[in-house]
Amino acid sequence: MKKSTKRYLVGFIIGLVLLILSYTYVMTNVKNPEIGNLPYYTFRSLLRITTAYILSLVFGLSFGILASMNKRFSSIITPTFDILQSIPILGYFPVAIMIFIAIFPSAIGLELASIFLLFTSMVWAIFFGVFDAAKSIPVNILDAAKSFNIKGFQFIRHVMIPAIMPAIISGSFLAWCDGWFFMIAAEYISYAGQVRSLPGLGSFLAKSTYVYNDVNLSIIILIVVTFLVIFINYLTWHRLTEKVSSYMPLIKLGFFTIPHDKKIKKRRFTLQFKFRHHILSKSKRRIYTSYQRIISIIIVIIIFILVIFSIKVPTLEDIKKSIFIPEISKLPIYTFFTLSRLTIAYIIALAIAIFMGILAAEKKKFAMIFYPLYDIGQAIPVLALFPILFVCLSQTFGGRLGLEITAITMLVLDMIWYMFLNIAIAVKSIPEEMREVSKIFGFKGMKRIKHIILPAIVPAIVTGSILAWGTGWNTIIFSEYMPYGKEVLSIPGLGSFLDKVGYEEGNTIMLIFILSIISSIVILMEWFVWRKLLKKTEKYELET
C-alpha cells in the first residue's frame, strides 16, 4: 500500500472514531428533548446537501461542457449565468418557497425549496469551473485529438473529463462549502408568520437558540457541525485534490505563473489554495461585449417576470398595490444603511486579511497558525454563528445594537477568508527572483511592502473583494432580520426590508423589485469598480 493511502486510511479511522465518540458523548450528556435525533438530523442534512450537490454536478457539468463546445450557446449562457450568480440566493428564497409550496403543499414542497436553495448556491461554482477549464484545454491537445479522430463520447471521456478534472474537484469543493454555508437558512424558515423547519443540523442549531434558549447547546452543535465538515472535506476533496495534482498544469496567480512542483504535494494547504484561487479568480476575469450584457439582462428580466406570473398573473392594480406600500419611501435610506454595513465590514476584513495574508506568506511561524485557522474558519458555516453571536452580543449591547454588531461581525467573518486566501497565495507566488531583486537593491521594511508586495497582490485583492461582496449580500440579508422566538427582531436595511416583504407579507412583486435593486448594485459594482480595477492591473501584467 502506498504511503499516502496508508496515511489517508489512518486519518479516516481516527476521524471516524472521534466522530462516534463525540456524538455518543454529546447524546448522553446534553439534556434536550431532541438530542436523541442528532444522528438522524445529521443524516437528513447530509442527504439534503448531497442531493443538491449531485443535481448541481449534473447540471454544471453538462451545461459547462456544452457551453465550452458551442460558441453561440456560451455567448448567451455565460453572461446570463454570471448575472444569476450575482443575485443573492437568500433574496429569492421566499419566492422559491412560495412556488414550491404552491405545487407541493406538504412538507415535500419545503424540502424541495431547501434543496433548490442549496442547488443554486452550489451550481455556479461547478458550472464556471468546468466551463473555464474546458475552454482552456491547450490547442495542441485538441489538435492531437482531432488527428487521431477522437470524437463525441470518446472525446469527452478521454480528453475532456481528465482535462477538467481539477476544475470539477475544486468547483465541487467550493460548492460543498457553500452548501454548508446556507444550511441553517435552508432548514429553518419563518414563512407567512409561522416558523417551519426541516429536520436537520441547521434547524436544530437554530432551535437551540430560538426555541430552547440554550447557548451551550448551540455551541456544541456548531462544534459538531464544524468537525463534520472538516472530516468530510478531508475524506473527499482534500484527497481528490492531492490525486489530480500529479497532472496539474501551470497556474496563473495574479501576475505570476507558478509551475506545478512536486514539493507542493506535501503542502496540502498551498495546493488547495492554488486550486480554489484559480477557479475563483478566473471566472471574474471574463469580459463581455455590451451586446452580450444587454441580452443577458433581458433574459434575467424575463425570468423574473415569469416567476411573478407563475404565482399569479398580476393586474396593473396588483402591481400598484404591491409597489406603492408606505415603506417604499424609506428605500434610499435602507440602501444606504445596508451599503454602510457592508462597507464597514469590508474595510475591516480587508485590513485584517492583508495583514494576515502577508504574515502567513512571509513568516513560517504565522503560517503555522493562520492556515489551520483558515481551514477551520472556512469550515464553520458563518450563518450558523448568527444565533450564538447574537445571544452573546445582545446581552452586553441590547437587542438593536447587539443585532447591528452581530451583523457586522458576521460579515467580517464571512468576507475575511476569501480575501485572506487570495492575498496569502499571491504573496507566496511572488517569484524568488523578485524577492532577490528587493534584497539586492535594498528594499526593506515598509519600502518593500509598498513597492513589491502590495502592487503584487492588487489583482488578488480585487478578486477576493468581488467574492467577499458576493457572499456579503447573502449574509446581510440573513442577519438584518431575525425570527427570535415569537417576535421578529430587525434592523433597518435592504435585507430586512426584503425579508419582511418576502416572508411576512408574501409580496412577490415588491420582493423582486428589491432584488433587482440589489442585483443592480452588485452588477454595477462589478462592471464599474472591480473589472475596471482588474483592467488597470492588466496594463502592467507579466506575460505568461
Add this chain to the structure above:
Amino acid sequence: MALLEVKNVTKSFMNEKKILVLDNISFEANEDEFLAIVGPSGCGKSTLLRIIAGLETPDFGKILFHGKPLLAPTLKITMVFQHFGLLPWKTLLENIELPLEIQGLGPKERRERAMRFVKDVGLEDFIDVYPHGLSGGMKQRVGIARALALEPEILLMDEPFSSLDALTAEVLRKEVLDIWNDKTNITNTFIMVTHSIEEAVFMADRVIVLSARPGKIIGDVEVEIPRPRMKHERDKKFFRIVDKIKTLITKHSSTVAR
C-alpha cells in the same frame, strides 16, 4: 589585495537528505576584471553567485570584499537576473529610478542618473513603457541599466543572456562588453555565471570552471585573446581555449560517472 576574495566556500542544501552543492571554492576577482564562472547545470554556479551577492550565506568559508567579510547584500555589488526581475507595475524608467530613490537620491538627481544609463542601453524612446510591453532584449537592457545606475563596484550577472533568443543575445553580449570597456563607468569589475563555454571565452578575461555537483573548481583559465574579441571569435586560439575547458568538464564528469 584583490577586490573580492572567495575563501573556502562550502554550501549544502537540505532536501530529504543533505546535498552538497559547493565544495571548498576559493578564488579572487581583481579590479577591472571580467570574470566568468562556467559549469554544467546543477553545479551550483548560480548559488555561488548568490553567495557573493550576499543573498545566501555559505555553510563554511567567507566572502571578503575590500578585505572585509561580506555578510549581507550591499549596494556596491549589484546583480543582473536571468529572468530580468523587473517590477511589472513600474515603467521602464521607474524600474531604474526606484532603487536610487530608496537609496535616498533626490528626484532631479535620480532622473539624471537613470536617464544616463537609459541612454547607455539605448532605450530613451521607451521610458514610459511597462515591462510587459518590452521585448526580452529590452528587458535585459533595463535590468543592466538598473544594476549599473547604482554605480556599484562589482556587477554580477546570472545567466544574463540565456532567456534571450540567439541573435538578441549576441547583440547584447557586445553591448555589455562595450559598457565594461567604457572606462568612464565607475563599474568595471564584472562577474558572470553562464553554462555556455563559448560565451564565457568570448567575454571574460578569466574563466573559473566548476565541476558537476558538488561544484569544485577544476580549472582557472586565462583567456589571452586580444580585444575587441569580435575580431577573433573565429581564431584557432579561441577554439583551443573552448576545447580545453570542454575537456576539463567532460573529463571530470566521466570520472564521476565511473
